[in-house]
Amino acid sequence: MELTGAEILIRCLQEEGVDCVFGYPGGAVLFIYDALFKQDKVKHVLVRHEQGAAHAADGYSRASNKTGVCLVTSGPGVTNAVTGIATAYMDSIPMVIISGQVPTHAIGQDAFQEVDAVGITRPCVKHNILVKDVRDLALAMKKAFHIARSGRPGPVLVDVPKDVTAASCKFEYPDSISMRSYNPVLKGHPGQIKKAAQLLLDAKRPMIYTGGGVILSDAAAELAGLVKVLGFPCTSTLMGLGGFPGTDAHFLGMLGMHGTFEANMAMQHCDVLLAVGARFDDRVIGNPRHFGEVQRKIVHIDIDPSSISKRVKVDVPIVGNVREVIDDLVKLLQASREKPDAKALKAWWAQIELWKGKDCLRYDRASKIIKPQFVVEKLYEVTKGDAIVTSDVGQHQMWVAQFYKFDKPRRWINSGGLGTMGFGLPAAMGAQFANPKASVTCVTGEASFQMCLQELSTCKQYRLPIKIVCLNNRYMGMVRQWQQFFHGNRYSESYMDALPDFSKLVDSYGHVGMRIENPADVEPALKEAFKRRDELVFLDFITDQSENVFPMVPGGKGISEMILAEEL
Amino acid sequence: MRHIISILLENESGALSRVAGLFSARGYNIESLTVAPTEDPSLSRMTIVTTGSDDVIEQITKQLNKLIDVVKVVDLSESAHIERELMLIKVRAIGKDRDEMKRMTDIFRGRILDVTEHTYTIELTGTGSKLDAFIQAIDRSAILETVRTGASGISRGERVLRA
Numbered sequence: 001m002e003l004t005g006a007e008i009l010i011r012c013l014q015e016e017g018v019d020c021v022f023g024y025p026g027g028a029v030l031f032i033y034d035a036l037f038k039q040d041k042v043k044h045v046l047v048r049h050e051q052g053a054a055h056a057a058d059g060y061s062r063a064s065n066k067t068g069v070c071l072v073t074s075g076p077g078v079t080n081a082v083t084g085i086a087t088a089y090m091d092s093i094p095m096v097i098i099s100g101q102v103p104t105h106a107i108g109q110d111a112f113q114e115v116d117a118v119g120i121t122r123p124c125v126k127h128n129i130l131v132k133d134v135r136d137l138a139l140a141m142k143k144a145f146h147i148a149r150s151g152r153p154g155p156v157l158v159d160v161p162k163d164v165t166a167a168s169c170k171f172e173y174p175d176s177i178s179m180r181s182y183n184p185v186l187k188g189h190p191g192q193i194k195k196a197a198q199l200l201l202d203a204k205r206p207m208i209y210t211g212g213g214v215i216l217s218d219a220a221a222e223l224a225g226l227v228k229v230l231g232f233p234c235t236s237t238l239m240g241l242g243g244f245p246g247t248d249a250h251f252l253g254m255l256g257m258h259g260t261f262e263a264n265m266a267m268q269h270c271d272v273l274l275a276v277g278a279r280f281d282d283r284v285i286g287n288p289r290h291f292g293e294v295q296r297k298i299v300h301i302d303i304d305p306s307s308i309s310k311r312v313k314v315d316v317p318i319v320g321n322v323r324e325v326i327d328d329l330v331k332l333l334q335a336s337r338e339k340p341d342a343k344a345l346k347a348w349w350a351q352i353e354l355w356k357g358k359d360c361l362r363y364d365r366a367s368k369i370i371k372p373q374f375v376v377e378k379l380y381e382v383t384k385g386d387a388i389v390t391s392d393v394g395q396h397q398m399w400v401a402q403f404y405k406f407d408k409p410r411r412w413i414n415s416g417g418l419g420t421m422g423f424g425l426p427a428a429m430g431a432q433f434a435n436p437k438a439s440v441t442c443v444t445g446e447a448s449f450q451m452c453l454q455e456l457s458t459c460k461q462y463r464l465p466i467k468i469v470c471l472n473n474r475y476m477g478m479v480r481q482w483q484q485f486f487h488g489n490r491y492s493e494s495y496m497d498a499l500p501d502f503s504k505l506v507d508s509y510g511h512v513g514m515r516i517e518n519p520a521d522v523e524p525a526l527k528e529a530f531k532r533r534d535e536l537v538f539l540d541f542i543t544d545q546s547e548n549v550f551p552m553v554p555g556g557k558g559i560s561e562m563i564l565a566e567e568l
Numbered sequence: 569m570r571h572i573i574s575i576l577l578e579n580e581s582g583a584l585s586r587v588a589g590l591f592s593a594r595g596y597n598i599e600s601l602t603v604a605p606t607e608d609p610s611l612s613r614m615t616i617v618t619t620g621s622d623d624v625i626e627q628i629t630k631q632l633n634k635l636i637d638v639v640k641v642v643d644l645s646e647s648a649h650i651e652r653e654l655m656l657i658k659v660r661a662i663g664k665d666r667d668e669m670k671r672m673t674d675i676f677r678g679r680i681l682d683v684t685e686h687t688y689t690i691e692l693t694g695t696g697s698k699l700d701a702f703i704q705a706i707d708r709s710a711i712l713e714t715v716r717t718g719a720s721g722i723s724r725g726e727r728v729l730r731a
Contacts, residue, residue: 118582123593127636130582147636180731181578181639306630309623 005134005165006031009098012141014041015173018069020433022047022056026073027113028100031165045433045462048454050077052426054084054097055452059430061093062413063388063438065218067149068093068430073100075113078159079120083420085155086124090417091239092216094153096144097125103163104132117159126154134167139174146177151184152304153216184303188320188328196274196299196316197332203272203297204344205351206232209255212239212416213277213302219323220244220409223276226326229333230340233352235263237278238401239416246405247385252352253361256284257553258398261360261562262352264553268294268560269351275300275314277322279307281417288312290558301325360551360564361402369544370519372396372471376403379441379469382526387439387467388431390414392424392448395477398549400443422451428466429458439467439530446472446540447496456509459536467529468538470502473545481548485563506538515540570599571625572644572651572721575614576729578637579605586635587614596620596628600653600696600718611639611731615651615720617696639731648724654691655699656681658713661688665710676702687712695719 003011009032013021022045025033036044047053050072057068068088072081078099088095102111118130127147129140137160144156200206208230214223220243227234227250234244235255244251253260255267267273267285273296278284285291288311300307300314301322308317318325363373376399379387385405390413391397397414406412413431415423428442449470459466471477479494503513512535516525522541529537551562577583584603591598596618603614618628625643632641644651661669666688673680673690676698682689692702696719703711723729 119585122582122586122589179636182636304634306627306634310627 001170002168003171004031004035004168005137005160006035008134008137008169008171009141009160009165010035010039010042011171012138012173013069016067016141016145018042018067020045020060021069021071022053022060022430023071024050024053024073024077026077026100028074028077028102028162029071029165031162032071032098032100032160044071045429046458047426048457049452050080051084051422052429052452052455052458054081054095055087055420055423055426056430056433057095057097058084058088058093059390059413059427060434061088061095061430062427063410063431064434065410066434067145068095069098070095071098073113074102074117075115077113078117079115082121082124085121085157087415087418087420087423088155089124089126091212091415092153093155094149095155096148097155097157099157099159101130101159101161104161105163107161117157121157124155125157128157128159130159131164132161134164135169137164138171142174142177143179147182151182185319186321186324188301188318188325190328192316192318193325193328193332196318197329197336199272199297199299199316200230200274200333201336201338201340204341205269205271205348206230206274206340206345207266207270207272208232208234208274208276209236209267209278210234210240210243210276211237211278213322214240214243215409217277217303217322218409219277219326222323222326222330225330229330231345232274232340233266233349235259235267237284237416238414240278241401241412242406242409245407247407254401255559257286258402258549258551259559260402261358261551261564262355264551264559264562265355266352268558271296273298275302276326277302279310280312282311285312286553286557286559286561290561293558358564362565363547367519367544370516370522370541372399372473372541372543372547373403374519375469375471375522375541375543376400376443378523378526379443380404382523382530383439383441387411387441388413388435390424390428390431390440390442392444392451393419393421394445394448395481395547395549396443396445396448396471399471421448424448425452425455425466425468429455429462429464432464432466441467441469443469443471445477446470446474446499446502447476453505456506456511456536460510463534464536465532465534466536468536470538470540471543472499472502472540473543473547474499475545477547478549484548485552485554502538502540506536511536511538513538513540515542517542569621570617570619570645572649572719573616573618573629573632574642574644574721574729575616575632575638576606576640576731577612577614577635578639579610579612580637583612583637584614586637587616587632590631590635591618594627594631596624602718602720608731615718617719640729642723642729644721644723647727649721650724651695651719651721652693653696653699653719654693654717655702656689656691656715657703657711658687658689659706660686660710660712662686665707669706669710672702672706676705678702
């Protein structure tokens with residue numbers, strides 16, 4: 001029996017086990033929406049803006065390790081989705097975007113709602129495919145899912161012209177696929193792993209630095225095993241939080257621009273560094289020349305060869321899937337008669353304890369104005385550290401990273417690479433669809449929140465009981481902080497005037513809004529909000545306008561050159 | 569340093585723009601780029617001449633390998649190789665210049681492909697520097713038009729680049 005292109009698309013989604021698609025209809029995708037209507041296996045979630053569709057699919061993927069799918073129409077549909085696609089690309093999130101396109105005969109004619117989707121998205125996708133013939137559609141979809149989730153994951157866009165969705169052919173979905181041009185390496189080289197093990201055993205001041213690769217390869221258990229065998233200190237990037245338990249004594253907190261004093265100092269002064277699924281980016285190691293001034297041996301495990309020796313030269317590169325490589329490494333270490341140098345390690349931990357003594361995250365707990373850090377600490381307590389927390393971008397994002405101790409992977413969902421304001425709410429929707437029973441919280445700021453707040457309507461339509469914690473300081477806080485530090489207190493366009501009354505705003509969508517102005521009301525308000533299990537609650541915390549995120553490594557400085565709170 | 573990179577890639581629409589886009593997005597130089605299908609019409613062979621430090625060249629090869637359409641990448645300049653470029657050059661050929669042009673073409677082992685009363689169109693093959701040398705050797709004011717293909721390269725000896 002022959003199927004239309006639209007029917008084939010839906011069948012492909014079913015074959016891939018996709019249960020939920022985030023999208024927005026339009027002219028070029030009408031046949032696809034018609035095919036969606038006639039079946040009930042794939043649920044469609046109607047967003048209010050295509051950026052929301054892409055972020056929701058992204059959040060769905062991050063919270064579940066399934067491939068997120070979004071469906072948008074041609075022209076503005078796909079250009080609106082670009083920010084979401086780029087966000088997923090920067091954080092290596094597996095995602096398939098299906099975009100409608102004008103009919104093949106109209107391509108290149110400047111047709112209504114025509115845009116070169118493949119051209120526009122090329123720099124921000126792992127791969128993209130324009131399907132010009134319905135007979136190529138099933139294979140294109142198979143390739144898209146295969147590429148999106150294998151190797152270093154990423155978004156893949158499939159652009160489908162309207163006439164292709166209307167044309168028919170026989171449907172056959174391939175069971176497996178092999179591509180001569182794409183064969184990611186999974187197993188690490190045994191010789192390299194051996195060298196790495198020896199370096200780790202010989203280390204006097206070792207450090208383990210982990211990133212998003214641990215989450216993406218589901219390697220949290222293996223990483224915990226490795227730290228147990230070695231007893232080494234461990235830090236994580238913003239993207240890696242939850243990959244190693246945040247409450248474990250070996251964990252020094254996040255490193256980088258707003259990392260803890262102890263994590264950054266240990267990173268700078270270690271003699272052997274094991275980098276696991278992390279990429280030494282500018283927000284993590286600051287100035288690479290300053291980082292290179294200290295002699296140390298670096299072992300780098302990453303599935304993407306181009307991440308290795310890109311910003312920092314490494315001594316033992318290991319290309320492979322993080323989980324498999326760590327597993328091999330642990331087995332090797334367990335079988336070895338040698339043990340880590342206990343005496344050296346003891347001295348190193350003593351040094352780290354001294355650094356910890358700085359208490360670099362302290363803030364004024366007696367403040368009469370709500371401190372944003374206090375809200376995050378209370379959120380951690382009230383949710384017992386067990387919520388899925390999404391965030392937008394800015395100060396609030398850093399405070400969650402510093403104060404919410406993630407013990408499990410896929411609980412912390414934020415836009416690390418691209419830094420996309422507006423990500424938090426739609427990502428929380430995706431996370432909630434992926435885990436209908438989980439408690440999902442979006443921590444945001446009044447500036448970020450206004451970038452995608454139309455999705456409040458989607459939340460109502462699908463009864464998503466998300467808790468939105470808004471740290472409202474009436475400023476674009478991170479911009480203001482940089483202006484204070486580096487631009488002579490000239491707060492150019494970073495003040496938010498004419499803010500809506502958020503309680504009334506969410507009320508008009510049928511949600512619950514609360515405004516909290518006193519520190520004493522923070523905990524009761526959070527408790528009250530989380531008691532409302534079936535409702536979306538927006539908590540508008542009026543916080544200290546002048547609070548800054550510390551420690552801070554100024555741009556271009558080395559990671560041990562931090563500004564601490566007391567120095568200001 | 570100058571490097572000559574050979575790429576075997578799927579002969580699909582858009583493959584060229586992926587490579588070109590990669591170079592512009594990451595700020596790498598392209599001195600020249602040539603591409604055409606191979607004996608297997610599903611594959612294209614591309615030669616890129618670029619310059620950069622060892623670190624940059626390492627990143628270029630890694631980033632190229634990361635493109636889904638790219639099957640193989642090799643830096644030909646790492647070992648013995650042959651490179652050739654084709655130039656077509658139209659020159660003014662009148663009076664005593666006419667003989668001189670013919671002589672220079674012979675010295676550089678070029679061929680005159682087209683003749684008019686006033687012009688010669690000369691075909692010349694060689695390394696880029698040989699073509700440069702020809703341009704240097706003739707009277708610059710006699711040049712009416714030049715078109716160069718950019719370098720194509722292949723390894724010497726028994727090394728082959730295949731899918």
